[in-house]
Amino acid sequence: MYTDKDFKTKKALKEAVAKKEQVTFHQPGPFGGSEPRNGKIALEGPHYPAAHTWYATAEVKEGIIISVK
DSSP, X not given: XXXXXOOSSHHHHHHHHHXXXXXXXXXXXXXXXXXXXXXXXXXXXXXXXXXOOEEEEEEEETTEXXXXX
């Protein structure tokens, strides 16, 4: 999955979550629309067509990322 904002690094994503920004996410392509609203998700970035240079596991609550590992 991708964050809705195209974070170039995992560090930038972690900083945004630490600042309590409302970071949302989506699944591109034909599998989109069934993203979980609560629980753990896998993320990757930056967005296609750039090569993915970071991967993360995130905890989400009500569709908002609340922590990143």
